Amino acid sequence: MSKGRDKFNIHSKAVVCQDVDLKGDITIGAGTIVHPKATIFAAGGPIVIGQGCIIEEGAIILNRHREVMRIGDDNLFEIGCRVECPSIGDFNTFCTRSRVHNTVRIPSYCVIGAGCLVVPLEDEILDEYTVIYGPAAEKRVWSGRGRVQEADLRRKHADYLKEMLPKFNRLRRGDGA
Amino acid sequence: MPPSIEFYCPCLASTPHPPPPHLASSSYSFHPLHNLFFCEECDAIRCNRCVMVEVSGYYCPNCLFEVPSASVRAEKNRCARNCFMCPNCRNTLTVVPSDPPDTGAAIVNTVGEPPFFLYCNHCRWDSAEVGITFEKPTGLAAQLQKYEDSAPESLEFERLKEHYEPHLRASPSTGPAAPHSHHTHTNPITAAASSALARDIPGVGKYTPHSSSVGRNRSSRNKGNYNEVPDYRARVEIGSSNFTMGGGGETDVDLMKHLEDMSEIATLEQRWENSWMTSLQTGDLKPLRIPLHSKKSKRCPSCRHILIKPEQKAQSVRYKIKLVAANYLPAITVSLPHLYAVLAAMRKPGKTPQLSDIESTMHAGKTYSFQLSFTNPLYDPIQVRLHVQRSLPSSSMAEDGGGPSEKRRPPFSVTLPSSAFPIAAYAEAWEYEDDEEMFGVEEDDFDGGGGGRGGGREQGRGRTKTIGILERRANVTVIGGEVAISKEARGNIKFNMLVSYTYRSDDSEPSEEQSTPSRAQVQNREPEMKTFSFYTAIDLGTIIPREEHKSDAMEY
Numbered sequence: 001m002s003k004g005r006d007k008f009n010i011h012s013k014a015v016v017c018q019d020v021d022l023k024g025d026i027t028i029g030a031g032t033i034v035h036p037k038a039t040i041f042a043a044g045g046p047i048v049i050g051q052g053c054i055i056e057e058g059a060i061i062l063n064r065h066r067e068v069m070r071i072g073d074d075n076l077f078e079i080g081c082r083v084e085c086p087s088i089g090d091f092n093t094f095c096t097r098s099r100v101h102n103t104v105r106i107p108s109y110c111v112i113g114a115g116c117l118v119v120p121l122e123d124e125i126l127d128e129y130t131v132i133y134g135p136a137a138e139k140r141v142w143s144g145r146g147r148v149q150e151a152d153l154r155r156k157h158a159d160y161l162k163e164m165l166p167k168f169n170r171l172r173r174g175d176g177a
Numbered sequence: 178m179p180p181s182i183e184f185y186c187p188c189l190a191s192t193p194h195p196p197p198p199h200l201a202s203s204s205y206s207f208h209p210l211h212n213l214f215f216c217e218e219c220d221a222i223r224c225n226r227c228v229m230v231e232v233s234g235y236y237c238p239n240c241l242f243e244v245p246s247a248s249v250r251a252e253k254n255r256c257a258r259n260c261f262m263c264p265n266c267r268n269t270l271t272v273v274p275s276d277p278p279d280t281g282a283a284i285v286n287t288v289g290e291p292p293f294f295l296y297c298n299h300c301r302w303d304s305a306e307v308g309i310t311f312e313k314p315t316g317l318a319a320q321l322q323k324y325e326d327s328a329p330e331s332l333e334f335e336r337l338k339e340h341y342e343p344h345l346r347a348s349p350s351t352g353p354a355a356p357h358s359h360h361t362h363t364n365p366i367t368a369a370a371s372s373a374l375a376r377d378i379p380g381v382g383k384y385t386p387h388s389s390s391v392g393r394n395r396s397s398r399n400k401g402n403y404n405e406v407p408d409y410r411a412r413v414e415i416g417s418s419n420f421t422m423g424g425g426g427e428t429d430v431d432l433m434k435h436l437e438d439m440s441e442i443a444t445l446e447q448r449w450e451n452s453w454m455t456s457l458q459t460g461d462l463k464p465l466r467i468p469l470h471s472k473k474s475k476r477c478p479s480c481r482h483i484l485i486k487p488e489q490k491a492q493s494v495r496y497k498i499k500l501v502a503a504n505y506l507p508a509i510t511v512s513l514p515h516l517y518a519v520l521a522a523m524r525k526p527g528k529t530p531q532l533s534d535i536e537s538t539m540h541a542g543k544t545y546s547f548q549l550s551f552t553n554p555l556y557d558p559i560q561v562r563l564h565v566q567r568s569l570p571s572s573s574m575a576e577d578g579g580g581p582s583e584k585r586r587p588p589f590s591v592t593l594p595s596s597a598f599p600i601a602a603y604a605e606a607w608e609y610e611d612d613e614e615m616f617g618v619e620e621d622d623f624d625g626g627g628g629g630r631g632g633g634r635e636q637g638r639g640r641t642k643t644i645g646i647l648e649r650r651a652n653v654t655v656i657g658g659e660v661a662i663s664k665e666a667r668g669n670i671k672f673n674m675l676v677s678y679t680y681r682s683d684d685s686e687p688s689e690e691q692s693t694p695s696r697a698q699v700q701n702r703e704p705e706m707k708t709f710s711f712y713t714a715i716d717l718g719t720i721i722p723r724e725e726h727k728s729d730a731m732e733y
Contacts, residue, residue, distance in 0.1 A: 140301075143301075143305070145294075145296075146275075146276060
């Protein structure tokens with residue numbers, strides 16, 4: 001693991017709690033919320049997180065390769081999930097305790113169900129609106145109906161957290177290297 | 178596999194002796210304690226195999242609505258209210274409004290806009306994929322009713338019922354004026370069942386309850402219904418090509434020939450929820466009504482005493498009557514103390530090994546000690562005696578031995594204290610004394626494996642106590658035993674153990690409470706001790722055979 005210098009580029013409107021484990025070169029966009037006890041390790045290369053993402057407790061975002069790991073806007077990383085994909089689009093949901101391997105590239109509007117393991121042997125790009133569910137990680141394509149309501153719900157979720165989290169947790173003030 | 182113990186239920190067998198536990202077929206007679214019931218009248222263990230089960234009520238698992246038994250048949254065992262099941266993943270569907278039109282304002286109405294459809298939160302299937310949408314979010318059952326009624330299967334079923342109903346109603350009236358009340362069925366389906374039972378079978382004498390009117394019955398019944406029923410003609414010819422419904426006709430073959438992707442065919446789990454065969458395509462799967470669940474009550478098979486009776490309300494999981502074996506029999510757990518030393522050795526940083534990770538630790542030719550802890554559920558103290566049954570070697574052993582009669586030595590021998598040991602009564606936690614009592618070994622008796630050295634022998638205090646009462650704490654007593662494994666043993670260590678315990682029966686009352694105790698009454702009121710015994714099967718685990726050690730030794 002290369003010993004990179006810690007360089008955090010946290011937007012002033014992002015809400016990052018003090019108890020978060022950050023390591024490496026990390027950029028966090030506006031409106032993103034990182035709960036306490038989350039882990040973001042930019043071990044091999046930098047991680048860039050977009051706007052409005054919600055990263056919950058116990059989530060692990062790990063980049064072991066040199067290339068930049070880009071995460072889009074309005075994604076939800078639920079409790080205990082472990083994500084290593086090199087690129088993630090917008091409005092995805094990684095449900096509780098899901099694990100996504102490094103070989104998968106995820107576009108927008110996908111849902112990885114609770115407890116699902118997405119570990120294909122070869123590089124794979126999922127289709128948009130893919131839903132992975134069940135203990136055997138079955139795949140199907142969502143019709144996309146209801147995405148406007150879900151996007152609205154995600155924004156309301158983020159707004160609520162932005163208001164409530166600072167009242168009960170200490171925030172990490174953005175610091176350079 | 179960690180060591181386990183299971184209890185034997187004789188299931189009304191004539192002999193109380195259990196089958197040998199190493200046979201695979203005997204595993205069905207042995208149950209863990211939490212699966213067993215106890216009948217107080219018969220003083221016997223009952224299990225799920227021998228108990229009589231009857232339905233005590235029906236309810237929908239989604240809305241928890243109790244459905245009266247009369248409407249269960251009418252609704253075809255499904256929930257009549259708005260409960261639907263996703264055909265894809267069999268989760269519950271929720272009613273959801275459609276997305277608002279894209280005006281760019283990003284303000285969503287809280288009530289939601291029509292059209293509404295059913296949506297599965299787990300796999301994101303929605304009913305709009307099959308074209309089912311609603312105008313209102315309530316009253317879905319009525320809205321879907323017309324879809325269901327127009328399906329070809331239900332039309333066929335209705336037609337069948339209409340065809341046979343007049344004949345079934347007519348059949349009791351063609352017979353003599355019999356006072357059999359059971360013939361006058363209002364429901365045509367049960368009438369059909371009872372007249373099918375009374376059907377004329379060639380070669381078997383006809384059963385008529387009234388012998389006086391035998392002649393008239395026979396002639397009128399023979400002429401009666403079954404010659405007059407016209408042939409039923411189905412609505413649609415079954416063999417025609419456009420009506421196969423998954424039955425394997427021409428349409429299905431065409432479907433298979435033009436198949437492009439495996440996911441187009443519905444899986445078996447998705448299709449067998451229906452009452453009849455449906456089409457094979459995934460695109461044809463419709464939301465199903467949720468099937469009802471039933472609450473069952475269980476009775477003893479011999480005395481018909483109720484053992485289990487659940488509460489009437491669907492959402493309560495408690496029971497009105499709950500005669501479970503755990504309230505009468507002592508709970509027994511088995512442990513091997515040397516496993517914990519192995520666990521500690523296996524411990525790696527950051528990873529705690531579990532007992533199930535250890536495959537087996539017992540080597541042939543050695544002696545291991547094991548511990549049994551007994552927990553007394555009764556409010557009176559009990560005295561327990563143990564008795565181990567001799568186990569014969571399995572047939573695989575005989576093959577190794579070279580001759581069937583040559584090596585009939587049992588593969589292992591188990592030593593357990595054979596004297597009775599007491600277990601204290603169950604009481605609330607604050608009633609127990611703080612200091613624990615440690616009892617030493619009082620008596621030792623070797624059992625099995627070559628010669629009985631009977632009689633008691635006092636153990637020296639200096640020796641570590643492995644056999645006998647190890648610990649007595651609250652209402653738990655821990656007993657130690659030893660198992661000596663012979664050199665040629667292989668397989669699992671399983672043996673039957675008879676546990677008998679003596680307790681004061683509930684009929685006794687202390688004589689001080691009597692106002693005028695006469696001598697005879699005092700005699701009757703003395704507590705009588707009752708004994709109950711049951712068999713258990715103890716599995717200590719697998720033996721690591723000695724072969725590998727021998728081959729290692731031969732290399733030198």
